[in-house]
Amino acid sequence: MSIFTHKSNNLEHNFIDKLKKTDRKHSIIIKIVSVIFTLNSVVFIQYTYQHVSDGIQMEDISSFMLMIATVFGILLIWDTFQKFRQIDYGQSTILLMKACVDRHRFASRKQIYLLVGMVIPLLIFSSLIYKNTGSSSSLISFLTGAAIGSMVAMFIWNRDSKPLREHAKKVLNELEA
Amino acid sequence: MNHKKKESLFYEILESNDDKIKRICHYYYRDPEGRKDIYQEVMTNIWNSLDHFRGDAAVSTWVYRVTVNTALTHVRKVSKENQLFLRxxxxxxxxxxxxxxxxxxxxxxxxxxxxxxxxxxxxxxxxxxxxxxxxxxxxxxxxxxxxxxxxxxxxxxxxxxxxxxxxx
Incomplete structure (x- = not known):
């Protein structure tokens, strides 16, 4: 039985329309973020180098943690960028749809590992600042930022990618039925 | 694949499969503007996907794949419906x-x-x-x-x- 009935023709049209638009939008966003991250990493590396050359101190560890977080951040962005970089239309329709399902999942296992690799050094960094200065503002702002960031990411994914993924899954089910 | 080799392969593919692409485009758009639009998108996708082409399938099959997959995901600018037209x-x-x-x-x-x-x-x-x-x-x-x-x-x-x- 056909998955798109007469009533859902509009839904089908939306899927076709949104799939490419969302892929393009994601690709542009990731490009911008990767440029910002790369510029940041250069600053952090220079900052770490300056501190280490003065002799190892508490500040060096925190800037080193910041550098590790940046490296993981770059890897995370690169991994996401690769997914949206170029879509191969020469593969069969079933593979194209499978790639779409994979591309629009919230986070792959590899991305979760990279995210953990980024969050833990950032947490250490904020804790060290708290220990050094006695002020909890950086720790609180990091935790708040992380919470807001995940909520925004979840909202965007829910609005843009989830419906596309669901429809691609339906098309796959129809093809495999 | 270097640029020159890619370009010659692209034109070779285009020469032997142009009518097939145009016929598929014809199913999806009745008006010439829409057909031109989707045809150009197919061309872009053939060029971009050429790096992934390993020759596992026949060239004509590969061209059909790119064309129908493009038609499936084509951003409709002219027509508001995902329609098929018969002749x-x-x-x-x-x-x-x-x-x-x-x-x-x-x-x-x-x-x-x-x-x-x-x-x-x-x-x-x-x-x-x-x-x-x-x-x-x-x-x-x-x-x-x-x-x-x-x-x-x-x-x-x-x-x-x-x-x-x-x-x-």
């Missing part, structure tokens, strides 16, 4: 048309058939375009990525559905 002079249309239809009724019949086809899902529509292109079940199976028997069953079901609707 009266299409050679393989007999596959879908009742044999006893009189020629004077044919135009109405095709219009009605078009209407019924456009109620189908996009995968079913895609299978119809490939079937009207006179592709073998094996070729369709290669393009879509499902088994030959699955393609056969699906096409049989589509034909049955259309036949029943047209009779009723």
């Amino acid at each position: 009266k002079e299409q050679e393989n249309l007999s596959e879908l048309i009742h044999p006893e239809e009189e020629s004077w009724q044919l135009e109405d019949y095709i219009t009605q058939l078009e209407c019924e086809i456009n109620q189908l899902s996009m995968i079913d529509k895609m299978l119809i375009t490939l079937m009207l292109e006179k592709l073998s079940m094996e070729e369709i199976s290669n393009i879509v990525g499902i088994g030959v028997s699955n393609v056969r069953v699906k096409i049989h079901r589509i034909k049955e559905t259309l036949r029943k609707k047209m009779i009723s």
Whole structure:
């Protein structure tokens, strides 16, 4: 039985329309973020180098943690960028749809590992600042930022990618039925 | 693949498969502007996907894949509906048309058939375009990525559905 009935023709049209638009939008966003991250990493590396050359101190560890977080951040962005970089239309329709399902999942296992690799050094960094200065503002702002960031990411994914993924899954089910 | 080699391969593919691409575009757009639009997008996707082409499938099958996949995900700028258009002079249309239809009724019949086809899902529509292109079940199976028997069953079901609707 056909998955798109007469009533859902509009839904089908939306899927076709949104799939490419969302892929393009994601690709542009990731490009911008990767440029910002790369510029940041250069600053952090220079900052770490300056501190280490003065002799190892508490500040060096925190800037080193910041550098590790940046490296993981770059890897995370690169991994996401690769997914949206170029879509191969020469593969069969079933593979194209499978790639779409994979591309629009919230986070792959590899991305979760990279995210953990980024969050833990950032947490250490904020804790060290708290220990050094006695002020909890950086720790609180990091935790708040992380919470807001995940909520925004979840909202965007829910609005843009989830419906596309669901429809691609339906098309796959129809093809495999 | 270097740029020169890619360019010569691109033109070679274009030369031998241009009519196929144009025919597929014709199914999706009736107006020349829309057809030009989708044709250009197919060209871009052929160029971009050329780096991934390993020659596992025949070039014509690969071109069909790129074209139908582009048509599936094409951002509609002109038409608001994901519609399929049939032509009266299409050679393989007999596959879908009742044999006893009189020629004077044919135009109405095709219009009605078009209407019924456009109620189908996009995968079913895609299978119809490939079937009207006179592709073998094996070729369709290669393009879509499902088994030959699955393609056969699906096409049989589509034909049955259309036949029943047209009779009723």
